Amino acid sequence: MRYHSPESFDDAVALARDADGITRFLAGGTDVLVQLRTETVIPDVMIDIKRITGVHDITREDGGWRIGVAVTGAEMSEHAELQNEWPGLVEAMDLIGSTQVQGRATLVGNLCNGSPAADSVPAMIAAGIELSITGPDGTRREKTENIPTGPGKTSLEKGELVTAVHVPARGDNAGDAYLRFIPRTEMDIAVVGCAVSLRREGNKITEARVSLGAVAPTALLVEDAAQAIIGTELDDAALDALGAAASAACNPIDDKRGTIKFRTHVAAVLAKRAAKIAYDRAGADK
Amino acid sequence: MSSIHVSTTVNGDEVEFLCDPRETLLDVLRDRLGLTGAKEGCGTGDCGACSVTVDDRLVCSCLMLGAEAEGKSINTVEGIADGEKLHPLQEKFIEYAALQCGICTPGILVATKSLLEKHPDPTESQVRYWLAGNLCRCTGYDKIIRAVMDTAADMRKAS
Ligand SMILES: Cc1cc2nc3c(=O)[nH]c(=O)nc-3n(C[C@H](O)[C@H](O)[C@H](O)COP(=O)(O)OP(=O)(O)OC[C@H]3O[C@@H](n4cnc5c(N)ncnc54)[C@H](O)[C@@H]3O)c2cc1C
Ligand code: FES
Numbered sequence: 001m002r003y004h005s006p007e008s009f010d011d012a013v014a015l016a017r018d019a020d021g022i023t024r025f026l027a028g029g030t031d032v033l034v035q036l037r038t039e040t041v042i043p044d045v046m047i048d049i050k051r052i053t054g055v056h057d058i059t060r061e062d063g064g065w066r067i068g069v070a071v072t073g074a075e076m077s078e079h080a081e082l083q084n085e086w087p088g089l090v091e092a093m094d095l096i097g098s099t100q101v102q103g104r105a106t107l108v109g110n111l112c113n114g115s116p117a118a119d120s121v122p123a124m125i126a127a128g129i130e131l132s133i134t135g136p137d138g139t140r141r142e143k144t145e146n147i148p149t150g151p152g153k154t155s156l157e158k159g160e161l162v163t164a165v166h167v168p169a170r171g172d173n174a175g176d177a178y179l180r181f182i183p184r185t186e187m188d189i190a191v192v193g194c195a196v197s198l199r200r201e202g203n204k205i206t207e208a209r210v211s212l213g214a215v216a217p218t219a220l221l222v223e224d225a226a227q228a229i230i231g232t233e234l235d236d237a238a239l240d241a242l243g244a245a246a247s248a249a250c251n252p253i254d255d256k257r258g259t260i261k262f263r264t265h266v267a268a269v270l271a272k273r274a275a276k277i278a279y280d281r282a283g284a285d286k
Numbered sequence: 287m288s289s290i291h292v293s294t295t296v297n298g299d300e301v302e303f304l305c306d307p308r309e310t311l312l313d314v315l316r317d318r319l320g321l322t323g324a325k326e327g328c329g330t331g332d333c334g335a336c337s338v339t340v341d342d343r344l345v346c347s348c349l350m351l352g353a354e355a356e357g358k359s360i361n362t363v364e365g366i367a368d369g370e371k372l373h374p375l376q377e378k379f380i381e382y383a384a385l386q387c388g389i390c391t392p393g394i395l396v397a398t399k400s401l402l403e404k405h406p407d408p409t410e411s412q413v414r415y416w417l418a419g420n421l422c423r424c425t426g427y428d429k430i431i432r433a434v435m436d437t438a439a440d441m442r443k444a445s
């Protein structure tokens with residue numbers, strides 16, 4: 001294995017483009033190192049991206065935020081303004097692993113590792129986050145939901161890497177929330193995860209995005225679930241329609257963590273609970 | 287495989303070492319620098335026995351490459367006592383018998399020292415959540431939690 005620590009994204013792209021064999025970018029390493037240690041994936045080339053200028057910064061951008069690709073979960077939780085505007089995104093990231101894992105793990109690592117159960121991914125999708133992706137042909141922008149293509153797989157081409165995370169401007173009367181079900185209280189993989197982001201005008205919901213994790217090969221953006229609550233005051237009928245749409249979107253597997261039936265049911269429960277939290281946050285004075 | 291030359295700071299001392307690209311920081315600390323306080327319980331980030339701080343951030347040294355230590359400041363359990371003088375946490379762990387076999391103890395000391403630096407007045411559940419990634423097979427955790435709460439109270443009085 002070769003280890004590189006380039007100081008620019010251009011150098012990282014060149015290294016990845018010219019690399020032979022299995023290449024991994026090293027952000028927090030909390031997936032890459034586990035895979036290396038368990039000999040699941042032994043990369044030929046490891047490209048550490050943490051020495052590139054700006055990758056540790058959280059900065060204002062177009063009224064929203066630009067989050068560097070090496071920013072850790074702990075740094076996101078410690079950022080009061082980000083947390084105030086996007087509590088759901090921050091709580092999703094904060095659920096990942098222990099204090100020690102939080103000191104290293106990143107949003108982009110969680111996304112690009114490609115686990116269908118990755119906790120931050122539904123929250124990123126619900127928030128409408130976009131990524132800058134740089135490769136040998138330049139930089140493009142992509143929506144979060146277009147990155148994972150299946151378990152362990154992404155739409156990134158050889159030589160491409162994510163170079164920035166763009167969080168949109170939050171705007172007024174808006175809130176988000178993420179909930180997951182695990183059999184324990186800490187340190188486990190989501191059986192189902194659900195994120196909701198919405199905006200209100202008075203008591204009425206005017207915009208919404210709902211995303212589910214761990215119920216399909218990739219995290220899902222569930223349009224029908226959003227439509228079920230837009231235009232409503234999140235009354236019982238709207239909540240039931242939301243739950244039904246969430247369950248209908250599920251295409252889960254049966255495994256030791258949960259059966260198909262259980263996951264499909266829990267998706268509805270979490271969607272309703274997350275929507276209520278997001279709704280209350282959207283109504284609260286900031 | 288060519289070795290990588292790394293310069294870093296461990297417990298305040300400047301150190302240099304050569305390591306293989308696949309070696310973890312834990313391997314380097316134990317096998318190259320002779321600092322065997324950090325333990326390998328799992329090697330996969332689950333148990334916390336390998337906990338150290340890197341630039342004041344608590345991490346698992348089994349989930350970091352030795353090569354990544356370049357230019358960083360690393361603190362291990364060996365740096366917690368001041369010469370012969372134990373840190374208040376170490377004294378309380380002895381007083382409360384907050385350890386049995388001791389395998390988890392170095393990681394828990396490093397983790398709780400880091401907790402008290404950030405949160406001098408933690409609640410019990412804050413301590414328990416902070417230590418969710420530090421497994422102990424022996425004590426049942428209760429004595430550990432009580433030792434930490436009592437140390438925090440003493441340190442607040444002292445400061
Ligand atoms: C004890 C433990 C508990 C965990 N608990 C959870 C949990 O509760 N929920 C959860 O979702 N995950 C969990 N994880 C998994 C892991 O911590 C997360 O997926 C984390 O967010 C990965 O981020 P990282 O920065 O460490 O990624 P890395 O390991 O550095 O990288 C992961 C993948 O992303 C790719 N990558 C990284 N950065 C880029 C980039 N800029 N561009 C392109 N590709 C890139 C790498 O090539 C690699 O394939 C846990 C892991 C451990 C060890
Ligand atoms: S040895 Fe590092 S967490 Fe277990």
Ligand code: FES
Pocket residue numbers: 384385386387388389390391421422423424425
């Ligand atoms: S004292 Fe034995 S594992 Fe904690």
